[in-house]
Amino acid sequence: xxxxxxxxxxxxxxxxxxxxxxxxxxxxxxxxxxxxxxxxxxxxxxxxxxxxxxxxxxxxxxxxxxxxxxxxxxxxxxxxxxxxxxxxxxxxxxxxxxxxxxxxxxxxxxxxxxxxxxxxxxxxxxxxxxxxxxxxxxxxxxxxxxxxxxxxxxxxxxxxxxxxxxxxxxxxxxxxxxxxxxxxxxxxxxxxxxxxxxxxxxxxxxxxxxxxxxxxxxxxxxxxxxxxxxxxxxxxxxxxxxxxxxxxxxxxxxxxxxxxxxxxxxxxxxxxxxxxxxxxxxxxxxxxxxxxxxxxxxxxxxxxxxxxxxxxxxxxxxxxxxxxxxxxxxxxxxxxxxxxxxxxxxxxxxxxxxxxxxxxxxxxxxxxxxxxxxxxxxxxxxxxxxxxxxxxxxxxxxxxxxxxxxxxxxxxxxxxxxxxxxxxxxxxxxxxxxxxxxx
Amino acid sequence: xxxxxxxxxxxxxxxxxxxxxxxxxxxxxxxxxxxxxxxxxxxxxxxxxxxxxxxxxxxxxxxxxxxxxxxxxxxxxxxxxxxxxxxxxxxxxxxxxxxxxxxxxxxxxxxxxxxxxxxxxxxxxxxxxxxxxxxxxxxxxxxxxxxxxxxxxxxxxxxxxxxxxxxxxxxxxxxxxxxxxxxxxxxxxxxxxxxxxxxxxxxxxxxxxxxxxxxxxxxxxxxxxxxxxxxxxxxxxxxxxxxxxxxxxxxxxxxxxxxxxxxxxxxxxxxxxxxxxxxxxxxxxxxxxxxxxxxxxxxxxxxxxxxxxxxxxxxxxxxxxxxxxxxxxxxxxxxxxxxxxxxxxxxxxxxxxxxxxxxxxxxxxxxxxxxxxxxxxxxxxxxxxxxxxxxxxxxxxxxxxxxxxxxxxxxxxxxxxxxxxxxxxxxxxxxxxxxxxxx
Numbered sequence: 079x080x081x082x083x084x085x086x087x088x089x090x091x092x093x094x095x096x097x098x099x100x101x102x103x104x105x106x107x108x109x110x111x112x113x114x115x116x117x118x119x120x121x122x123x124x125x126x127x128x129x130x131x132x133x134x135x136x137x138x139x140x141x142x143x144x145x146x147x148x149x150x151x152x153x154x155x156x157x158x159x160x161x162x163x164x165x166x167x168x169x170x171x172x173x174x175x176x177x178x179x180x181x182x183x184x185x186x187x188x189x190x191x192x193x194x195x196x197x198x199x200x201x202x203x204x205x206x207x208x209x210x211x212x213x214x215x216x217x218x219x220x221x222x223x224x225x226x227x228x229x230x231x232x233x234x235x236x237x238x239x240x241x242x243x244x245x246x247x248x249x250x251x252x253x254x255x256x257x258x259x260x261x262x263x264x265x266x267x268x269x270x271x272x273x274x275x276x277x278x279x280x281x282x283x284x285x286x287x288x289x290x291x292x293x294x295x296x297x298x299x300x301x302x303x304x305x306x307x308x309x310x311x312x313x314x315x316x317x318x319x320x321x322x323x324x325x326x327x328x329x330x331x332x333x334x335x336x337x338x339x340x341x342x343x344x345x346x347x348x349x350x351x352x353x354x355x356x357x358x359x360x361x362x363x364x365x366x367x368x369x370x371x372x373x374x375x376x377x378x379x380x381x382x383x384x385x386x387x388x389x390x391x392x393x394x395x396x397x398x399x400x401x402x403x404x405x406x407x408x409x410x411x412x413x414x415x416x417x418x419x420x421x422x423x424x425x426x427x428x429x430x431x432x433x434x435x436x437x438x439x440x441x442x443x444x445x446x447x448x449x450x451x452x453x454x455x456x457x458x459x460x461x462x463x464x465x466x467x468x469x470x471x472x473x474x475x476x477x478x479x480x481x482x483x484x485x486x487x488x489x490x491x492x493x494x495x496x497x498x499x500x501x502x503x504x505x506x507x508x509x510x511x512x513x514x515x516x517x
Numbered sequence: 518x519x520x521x522x523x524x525x526x527x528x529x530x531x532x533x534x535x536x537x538x539x540x541x542x543x544x545x546x547x548x549x550x551x552x553x554x555x556x557x558x559x560x561x562x563x564x565x566x567x568x569x570x571x572x573x574x575x576x577x578x579x580x581x582x583x584x585x586x587x588x589x590x591x592x593x594x595x596x597x598x599x600x601x602x603x604x605x606x607x608x609x610x611x612x613x614x615x616x617x618x619x620x621x622x623x624x625x626x627x628x629x630x631x632x633x634x635x636x637x638x639x640x641x642x643x644x645x646x647x648x649x650x651x652x653x654x655x656x657x658x659x660x661x662x663x664x665x666x667x668x669x670x671x672x673x674x675x676x677x678x679x680x681x682x683x684x685x686x687x688x689x690x691x692x693x694x695x696x697x698x699x700x701x702x703x704x705x706x707x708x709x710x711x712x713x714x715x716x717x718x719x720x721x722x723x724x725x726x727x728x729x730x731x732x733x734x735x736x737x738x739x740x741x742x743x744x745x746x747x748x749x750x751x752x753x754x755x756x757x758x759x760x761x762x763x764x765x766x767x768x769x770x771x772x773x774x775x776x777x778x779x780x781x782x783x784x785x786x787x788x789x790x791x792x793x794x795x796x797x798x799x800x801x802x803x804x805x806x807x808x809x810x811x812x813x814x815x816x817x818x819x820x821x822x823x824x825x826x827x828x829x830x831x832x833x834x835x836x837x838x839x840x841x842x843x844x845x846x847x848x849x850x851x852x853x854x855x856x857x858x859x860x861x862x863x864x865x866x867x868x869x870x871x872x873x874x875x876x877x878x879x880x881x882x883x884x885x886x887x888x889x890x891x892x893x894x895x896x897x898x899x900x901x902x903x904x905x906x907x908x909x910x911x912x913x914x915x916x917x918x919x920x921x922x923x924x925x926x927x928x929x930x931x932x933x934x935x936x937x938x939x940x941x942x943x944x945x946x947x948x949x950x951x952x953x954x955x956x
Contacts, residue, residue, distance in 0.1 A: 252716060
């Protein structure tokens with residue numbers, strides 16, 4: 079263990095901001111099923127009415143406006159980083175600042191603290207109802223990488239797209255397979271998703287046709303946000319990699335399976351994934367996730383030395399995907415799985431990504447890959463759950479689905495269950511608009 | 518042909534800035550072999566000494582400082598766009614502005630014009646010797662996409678990496694295969710390139726080893742820069758796609774072939790390409806390239822309707838790759854090829870990229886893919902030229918090469934040959950530093 083990771087561990091151990099007993103004077107934050115208790119304090123960017131976008135922290139059913147707090151002198155930080163339409167400038171200040179700001183906010187919101195609680199005018203201004211706010215993309219994403227680190231998902235997809243007998247390729251167990259995604263089309267939860275057009279190769283036709291995707295799918299993922307970048311040519315060691323991570327989001331890597339099957343050999347998925355990638359608006363910091371640290375799956379063969387790290391590097395995050403047809407009130411759970419099933423840790427992903435010398439930048443988004451679990455009800459993509467459309471799912475509303483239909487609303491949820499409180503990720507949602515007509 | 522492309526064609530036809538007879542009062546620009554004559558006027562970002570980076574245009578052996586000209590009132594444009602460390606703000610102003618600025622610069626530099634020529638003080642300040650300037654990355658690159666559009670290259674690589682009998686996959690002839698590259702590691706010509714470490718699967722060993730790349734290679738490419746972006750969900754029609762392009766650069770897509778062979782199935786190249794992508798500092802605009810328009814290779818089967826465009830959409834750009842060993846004076850030409858061999862046009866690439874609804878941004882870089890020609894001396898990668906290392910190349914200095922060695926300097930060159938003048942791209946060069954020692 080390096081000195082840096084020892085320091086990290088000891089900081090985590092004595093972190094008063096995650097004590098289960100902590101309560102807030104924002105009453106809605108204290109309910110056992112509240113997604114945003116005082117132990118969580120995720121960061122986002124929001125606006126209300128015609129106001130400029132700014133940085134806030136979710137607490138109960140409110141948003142704490144950090145720009146207002148900073149301006150009032152109640153929150154010490156570099157000037158101006160919260161009066162911004164994105165978190166990048168704040169994140170770039172580094173771990174010590176993240177930590178200091180978290181401690182200040184935790185103190186300000188804690189039950190007995192009167193600094194904000196006792197100032198009715200400022201309290202009114204600084205606490206915005208989430209219901210009144212629009213959430214924006216929390217970071218500008220300079221680079222988006224998507225990994226493929228669930229063994230169950232890689233095995234299922236390999237069996238469907240290639241060879242059931244050799245579903246997992248030999249390289250998969252040696253390195254966290256990943257590819258560069260399209261950063262421009264990363265969108266915030268709530269943004270509608272237009273069904274893509276593209277080339278589809280039907281089995282009974284010689285040439286591909288061009289038209290609307292017929293196999294539109296979700297990928298239930300999480301993503302992490304790079305907070306401390308590395309320079310070109312200077313890899314991040316695996317033992318230190320977690321300290322480069324600012325926090326995590328839910329991520330839906332929308333996928334056009336028919337476009338993908340035709341285009342992906344030999345250079346990987348392209349148009350099948352470039353039309354939209356949705357992320358949740360709240361970034362849950364690694365500090366808030368620390369109490370939910372757990373062991374990742376046993377790795378065999380033992381990874382090469384550059385991919386080794388001592389200790390536990392998974393997190394116990396429950397994940398769900400839900401589908402609600404247009405005009406219906408009831409959503410059906412498509413999958414219930416857990417982030418801890420991920421074979422390659424985030425630290426291993428980041429170490430591998432940079433071992434070539436590849437540089438990262440503040441705000442880079444790294445997707446986990448579809449997080450499927452070992453059981454039938456834990457499959458994070460319809461491709462797997464319906465066996466590429468061969469076995470439809472029956473929704474609670476009685477309708478059937480093989481893939482996503484126009485008007486369907488897809489929602490991801492995620493949370494960590496603590497003792498009497500829950501650290502939630504909120505939702506990552508998107509509704510499908512029909513494809514543009516082909517002229 | 519749409520109204521927009523008609524207008525475009527007629528503008529090009531009567532473009533006085535590309536007349537072969539045009540001469541400049543900057544004498545070095547008038548030599549028949551000068552890369553930067555008055556017909557060219559490529560854009561770059563440069564600095565001298567401790568001065569702030571700013572936008573300039575190459576003319577002869579000089580750089581015309583556009584920030585100085587604008588400040589002096591000799592160049593009309595939006596305030597401040599030239600006193601910038603990148604071209605994005607200027608490019609974002611759109612085609613009419615590009616055109617107007619080009620015409621103003623052409624007039625100011627033309628033989629008889631006295632506005633700058635006759636003002637000794639300003640002339641001194643506005644004309645900087647290229648030898649005294651450092652060139653910087655000309656654009657901030659929000660997204661980097663690399664295509665694979667040379668039929669010869671795709672066939673050669675398919676034969677080496679997969680199956681010589683079915684080297685070209687069925688999808689290749691139907692769509693411009695491409696993948697998302699890593700934008701963070703796009704660097705300007707002259708930046709040294711660190712040999713990457715990574716996983717290498719040797720044929721005689723069960724598991725991969727970790728170490729320095731042994732098959733470091735170039736890819737001789739060009740790239741185009743997106744100037745007019747499209748919004749998410751709004752594809753760019755093929756007929757209009759060229760009008761979204763600001764200009765072209767030389768591009769060396771450095772590749773670690775051993776890393777690539779092991780990692781690339783099923784999601785495409787990743788660490789094999791993310792350590793560096795070099796581009797030339799000068800962006801040659803589409804206006805300067807217009808006289809060199811020519812036909813692309815015949816396409817069979819006829820592309821699907823969304824990939825069709827009337828007229829000629831290739832450009833006659835001669836390309837060369839050279840290798841100079843450390844400490845040697847003489848470089849050896851590895852390849853001499855031509856951009857016009859590219860099967861899928863830039864317009865088709867951009868139309869395909871966006872047909873899913875994928876959005877682009879100003880400054881996006883789109884690589885052609887390795888541009889190999891039909892002959893043995895026109896292969897744009899050592900992988901092809903040495904048959905994956907089986908047949909070494911003998912350099913003029915007597916040394917042999919299968920792949921690149923530490924200290925080697927690799928240079929790409931490109932030019933269009935006009936009647937008595939040549940529109941050059943300058944060079945795209947990089948020298949290889951040894952890999953970091955594996956601990």
